[in-house]
Amino acid sequence: MPELVRLRTQHPEAIAEAAARRVRRPLLTGDGRLMIVAADHPARGALGVGERRLAMANRADLLGRLCLALSRPGVDGVLATADILDDLLLLGALDGKVVMGSMNRGGLQGARFELDDRFTGHRPQDIQRLGFDAGKLLLRIDYDDPGSLNTLESTARAVDEMAARRLPVFVEPFISRRDAEGRLRNDLSADAVTRSIAIASGLGGSSAYTWLKVPVTDDPDDMARVMETSTLPAVLLGGEVGGSAEDQAGAYEKWRGALQLPTVRGLVVGRSLLYPADGDVAAAVDTAVGLL
Numbered sequence: 001m002p003e004l005v006r007l008r009t010q011h012p013e014a015i016a017e018a019a020a021r022r023v024r025r026p027l028l029t030g031d032g033r034l035m036i037v038a039a040d041h042p043a044r045g046a047l048g049v050g051e052r053r054l055a056m057a058n059r060a061d062l063l064g065r066l067c068l069a070l071s072r073p074g075v076d077g078v079l080a081t082a083d084i085l086d087d088l089l090l091l092g093a094l095d096g097k098v099v100m101g102s103m104n105r106g107g108l109q110g111a112r113f114e115l116d117d118r119f120t121g122h123r124p125q126d127i128q129r130l131g132f133d134a135g136k137l138l139l140r141i142d143y144d145d146p147g148s149l150n151t152l153e154s155t156a157r158a159v160d161e162m163a164a165r166r167l168p169v170f171v172e173p174f175i176s177r178r179d180a181e182g183r184l185r186n187d188l189s190a191d192a193v194t195r196s197i198a199i200a201s202g203l204g205g206s207s208a209y210t211w212l213k214v215p216v217t218d219d220p221d222d223m224a225r226v227m228e229t230s231t232l233p234a235v236l237l238g239g240e241v242g243g244s245a246e247d248q249a250g251a252y253e254k255w256r257g258a259l260q261l262p263t264v265r266g267l268v269v270g271r272s273l274l275y276p277a278d279g280d281v282a283a284a285v286d287t288a289v290g291l292l
Contacts, residue, residue, distance in 0.1 A: 019131055037268075038078075039056075045109045072285045099133050105121045139172060170235065211233050212230065212234040252287060
C-alpha cells in the first residue's frame with residue numbers, strides 16, 4: 001500500500017505506462033468460457049457484504065483478495081472501476097487477464113436519484129486508450145421512475161460507442177421497484193428477467209458487441225425459458241448470496257444449472273467469492289471455476 005501511494009504521488013504517469021506494457025489476451029480462449037471477478041461495487045457506495053456494512057471499505061484488504069483471486073487457475077480477469085484497475089496495474093496483477101472497465105456508477109446505493117444512473121466511470125474512449133478488453137454497464141428499469149429513461153438512453157449510446165470501437169460491452173439489466181421503505185429491489189421473477197433481457201438486447205444501432213450479464217431467476221428451473229429471449233451471449237452475475245455456508249452452496253448449485261444453457265458463457269461474480277462465508281477466497285474461487 002505505501003508503494004502504491006508513493007507511485008500515485010510522485011509518478012502518476014506510471015499507471016498509463018503499466019497499461020501500455022500490459023500483456024493482453026483474447027476475450028475468449030479455447031474453451032470459450034469466462035470467469036471474471038467483479039469489484040466495482042465501492043464506487044456506487046455499495047460497500048456491504050451480508051451483515052458487514054463496510055466490508056469492502058479497506059482498500060488494501062480488497063486488493064489482496066483480488067490479487068489472490070486473479071492468481072487462481074481458471075480465472076480470466078477482473079471487472080472494476082478506474083481506481084481499482086489502476087492499483088492492479090501498478091501491482092502487475094493484470095498481465096494476461098481480461099480487463100473490464102465499469103462504466104456507470106452514478107446510481108449511488110440508497111440515493112433518490114439511484115435509477116438515473118449516470119456514466120461516471122470508464123468512457124468507451126478510456127477503455128480503448130488503456131487497452132482494456134471490454135466494458136460493463138448497469139441498467140435498472142423502474143416503470144415508475146423517470147430516471148430509468150435517462151439511463152436507458154445513455155446505455156443505448158454507450159452500446160453504440162463501444163460497437164463503433166469493436167469493444168464488447170456487458171449490459172446488466174434488471175426490472176426494479178422500490179419497496180414500502182423506498183429501497184430499490186430487483187425483481188428476479190422469470191417474467192421480469194425475461195423483459196429485462198428483451199429490453200437490453202434491443203439497445204443501440206448494433207448488438208454485434210453486446211453481451212448480457214444476468215441473474216439466476218428466483219426459481220432456477222425458469223432459466224432455460226428465460227434465456228431463450230435472446231441470442232446474445234451471456235454471463236451470470238453473483239448478486240447477494242447471504243452470510244452462511246449453506247447460502248454459498250446454494251448459489252453454486254444455481255450457477256451450475258444455468259451454466260449448462262447454450263447462451264450462458266461464464267460467470268462474473270464479486271462479493272460472494274471475495275468475501276465468502278468461511279473466509280477462504282481461494283477455495284470459493286476454485287469452486288466457481290470448477291462449475292465452468
